[in-house]
Amino acid sequence: MPDHEAEYRIGNGFDSHCLVEGRKLILGGVTIPFEKGLEGHSDADALLHAVCDAILGALAMGDIGRHFPDTDEKWKGCDSAVFMRESMRLAAERGYCVSNVDATILAQRPKMAPYIDVMRERIAALLGVLPGCVGLKAKTMEGMGFVGRGEGIAIMAVVMMKRNSAMKSSPI
Ligand code: MG
Secondary structure (H helix, E strand, O other): OOHHHHOOOEEEEEEEEEEEEEEEEEOEEEEEOEEEEEEEOOOOOOOHHHHHHHHHHOOOOOOHHHOOOOOOHHOOOOOOOOHHHHHHHHHOOOOOEEEEEEEEEOOOOOOOOHHHHHHHHHHHHOOOHHHEEEEEEEEEEOOOOOHHOOEEEEEEEEEEEOOOOOOOOOOO
């Protein structure tokens, strides 16, 4: 069976952005009250970026930097939901949809617990899956490294893509 017809394909994504003053903190499509926000060309939603990279990675389609370059003025200040929808469209073109996602937020501050479920619901809505298909955890780095010093936030994500037999696929 050619690889592009595999029933399941797995992808991983990683992203990190600096925390700076004068920016909103947006993660998983949710604005989180904090004195700093993530720096970036778009809205700098590192969680959605890591999930997009995992989707694209599962289908060997590169990363969001390739599809949505930060040198393009078109993406300046862009809502990262746009990247997510486009990544899903590219996956659907190849006959795949998301089965489930699991992601970890690495952040020393702020406390993410109050926002985890609303982020899961937002990501699930963007991916067209139930919230039960979106796992999301948050950890501090016990004060170590750039995350521990509060200089930035990092995200790790894994996505399982499943073949949608109702969709017509094209070779990857
Ligand atoms: Mg990013």
